Amino acid sequence: MKKNLIPDFLLFLRNSPTPFHATQNLKSMLESAGFEQILEKDEWSLKNNGKYFVIRGDSSLIAIELNRAVSENTGFLAVGAHTDSPCLKLKPNATKERFGYLQLNTEVYGGVLLNPWFDRDLSIAGKIVYKTKTGQIKTMLIDCKKPLAVLSSLAIHLDREANKKRSIDKQKMLSPILAPRSEGSNFQDLLISEIKKKEKIKTGLSLLTTDLFMYDTQAPAVTGMNDDFVSSARLDNLVSCFYACRALIDSKPSQNKLLICNDHEEVGSQSYIGAKGNFFKDVLGRVCKTPELYSRAIASSMLVSADNAHGLHPNFPERHDENHRPIINSGVVIKINNNQAYASNADTCSIIQNLAEKRKIPIQYFISNNEMACGSTIGPITATALGVKTVDLGLPTFAMHSIRELCGVKDIYSFYKLLLELYQEDLD
Structure with a gap:
């Protein structure tokens, strides 16, 4: 073999x-x-x-x-x-500001087991459609690779029943934190920088649409005492x-x-x-x-x-x-x-x-x-x-x-x- x-x-x-x-x-x-x-x-x-x-x-x-x-x-x-x-995908208007934080606006794709998505280092990948300065419409795939966002749990001190009856409100609770809100925090700029980096374009492009997924940055691994399992x-x-x-x-x-x-x-x-x-x-x-x-x-x-x-x-x-x-x-x-x-x-x-x-x-x-x-x-x-x-x-x-x-x-x-x-x- x-x-x-x-x-x-x-x-x-x-x-x-x-x-x-x-x-x-x-x-x-x-x-x-x-x-x-x-x-x-x-x-x-x-x-x-x-x-x-x-x-x-x-x-x-x-x-x-x-x-x-x-x-x-x-x-x-x-x-x-x-x-x-099954995963979390980004909605077209992908960010929102709440209480000083820039958060991502997600939709549940498929029958996701949601609890394990909390407290993970999440990144973003998918398809971007953009227009060049000459009017050409192009499609490219991106993978940001680095950890960008975290879907943080509420501390046990603030939810004493969390280990007994945790129920996930998909609209309220599935908004990963991307950054503290500041003048330098712009999600669209992040996506445009990914295009420029991959296509070696310096100026003159505009973002049209996206189809983006969130994923865990933890690498796949062979695990177990005798390397019996694949975890991913x-x-x-x-x-x-x-x-x-x-x-x-x-x-x-x-x-x-x-x-x-x-x-x-x-x-x-x-x-x-x-x-x-x-x-x-x-x-x-x-x-x-x-x-x-x-x-x-x-x-x-x-x-x-x-x-x-x-x-x-x-x-x-x-x-x-x-x-x-x-x-x-x-x-x-x-x-x-x-x-x-x-x-x-x-x-x-x-x-x-x-x-x-x-x-x-x-x-x-x-x-x-x-x-x-x-x-x-x-x-x-x-x-x-x-x-x-x-x-x-x-x-x-x-x-x-x-x-x-x-x-x-x-x-x-x-x-x-x-x-x-x-x-x-x-x-x-």
């Missing part, structure tokens, strides 16, 4: 504070492996043995590897993941994006392969770059060229929806079904929900189980406690939209949707190996 799998992943996490950055880093990985970028607006002339990728909206990506001619008997092995993670923000779901991309790149030529990394999964996928949009369907239709070949390709294909699973927390074992308790570092998790929150079924599970047994990859199963609501993934969305058979699987994880999540090193290797073998296996 490749020794640099973990260090490369930690670097990817650190350099991917937003879906935009994650997509750019996936693009760099693919280009280094010989994949060619193609544009949706152009005419496509795809070749056998060709390797391509398409980006939509700067934060969703599809990679294509054609090892066989697309014909009536040709299917695809596709792995789907998502580039976004955005493990859900950059762990799947990164290792699916690595598996695609490292796999031997066999069947036709796809990698789909959508944005907006954490907020319902309902956008032109989300799984409910037409991105995947449109790209696959153009690859297959005719409706007949498209329909037959779908019938011969399988999608692996790769997203994190809830590992059994030793302090809260009652939250899991007693017969389905995934343990970190005990294997990849196949996720099942008979109410179709996950798209796995007996046929697709058997394909994974059989391959895992042949390759000696440990497998676990997750199904919800009947008293607990179940989350969902892009799996059922894509299976419904395309009619493609699908399995949901992922890594067991603690503290999902926190600013600091935890997964297992052994599981990462098992996950990568399973995706690699799936891409290399002839499933026809």
Whole structure:
């Protein structure tokens, strides 16, 4: 197994504070492996043995590897993941002044576990659209990197019940402190300075719009007494994006392969770059060229929806079904929900189980406690939209949707190996 799998992943996490950055880093990985970028607006002339990728909206990506001619008997092995993670985003009018402090005005993105965001050194990253002095409109990504703001807790002396019943008012309490208010404190100037620094522009630009995210500056880390865990923000779901991309790149030529990394999964996928949009369907239709070949390709294909699973927390074992308790570092998790929150079924599970047994990859199963609501993934969305058979699987994880999540090193290797073998296996 490749020794640099973990260090490369930690670097990817650190350099991917937003879906935009994650997509750019996936693009760099693919280009280094010989994949060619193609544009949706152009005419496509795809070749056998060709390797391509398409980006939509700067934060969703599809990679294509054609090892066989697309014909009536040709299917695809596709792995789907998502580039976004729950977080705090900045509103358009991003600052406000209160009681002598300059504060940031945030909106909650997705189902964030909010308490861990307090008392962290936060920075800002995302997309900026600006106009040059010649009237050109340009887009760039920024990452301020340094700690800029803190969402400070109220001291225990001022809230004696904080450890018993802390309730977070999202409008009132989620305004990180950026600076004491003074003549030198201007947030827009900070953003313009980032543009000038990156683009080497001295004068003559104006800020038009932004799409900015807050993130924790604490670096990803391997942790535990025996280096058993990876601790970081955005493990859900950059762990799947990164290792699916690595598996695609490292796999031997066999069947036709796809990698789909959508944005907006954490907020319902309902956008032109989300799984409910037409991105995947449109790209696959153009690859297959005719409706007949498209329909037959779908019938011969399988999608692996790769997203994190809830590992059994030793302090809260009652939250899991007693017969389905995934343990970190005990294997990849196949996720099942008979109410179709996950798209796995007996046929697709058997394909994974059989391959895992042949390759000696440990497998676990997750199904919800009947008293607990179940989350969902892009799996059922894509299976419904395309009619493609699908399995949901992922890594067991603690503290999902926190600013600091935890997964297992052994599981990462098992996950990568399973995706690699799936891409290399002839499933026809």
